[in-house]
Amino acid sequence: MEKITLTVTSAESGTRCDRFLADHAEGFSRQSLKESFDAGLVMVSGKSAKPSLKLKEGDRVEAVLPELTVLDAKPQDIPIDIVYEDDDVAVVDKPAGMVVHPAGGNPDGTLVNALMYRLDSLSAINGVIRPGIVHRIDKDTSGLLVVAKNDRAHEALAEQFRVHSITRRYTALLNGLLPEKRGTVDAPIGRDPSDRLRYTVTLKNSKRAVTHYETAGLYEGFTHIYVTLETGRTHQIRVHMKYIGYPIIGDPLYSSGTALDRMFDGQLLHACTLGFIHPSSGEYMEFESPIPERFNILLKGRADNGR
16 A cells, blocks of 8 residues: 655646546556545545545645556457447447456456457547446446547547436346336445445445336246436446345345346346437437347246236
8 A cells, every 4th residue: 555645736726636636646547546535545634535525725635545456458359249330439239247447357358458459449538447438337247338439539428427318228137026117216325334345225425326117027036127227326226126125137246146046147137228429420329239148048938927
């Protein structure tokens, strides 16, 4: 661990605390500094600070930083399904089991490695480990992502995600028979204090999370749903489905090891619809991905019981 102490200048007044630190701590992105914020290891004028805190001239910023893991993503000839590409963006249908970008436990074999090999350019805003990556989905979640091929496109797409104007629709299979035809889960999500890998519905150190769902069919022991995200928190759908008592089948973190869970290596969650305003043309574009074959192991083998 490394401790740094910095003083905010007049030119830096109004800067977010996480951006300020990322600008001064060489090699650290705002995301990589999240560990220090989550652990309460960033202090501003003697008080614990949040990443979004706007700094003032003369503020004294003290931070204990995590060990920096040096990674460098390299192009790899990994087959991926690029469903659309132009000079600004690419839309990719990621398979289940593929990590989006390199990290400590996954230094290569990721979507980023494949994109570096397949595409002629990627935005540089997120650095050498996450070039082009505007948003992510979990390793075992399959489906659509939009990738930025230049910084201007990246900034335009990131703003759409920030104001929640992106269309994101998912499909999932849940343990149990969901009684409602449709519903909304409006429950804040934060890190689980008893397990740093998990998230949970909590009022402490959390952010508002809103998930809309609609039942597509009831089967023998499980429910097929479609989900629309109003917000985009980490593990949001997985956490919200567990919260209402119908965890996603195969989810290693949030389900309880039912007979259906044991049939699958990873959650049956798929990003099936993605829509956004094109950064250059201003036109709305929407893409669909069919239900993956792993879903059909259950959907084709069991009768729909209706409602």
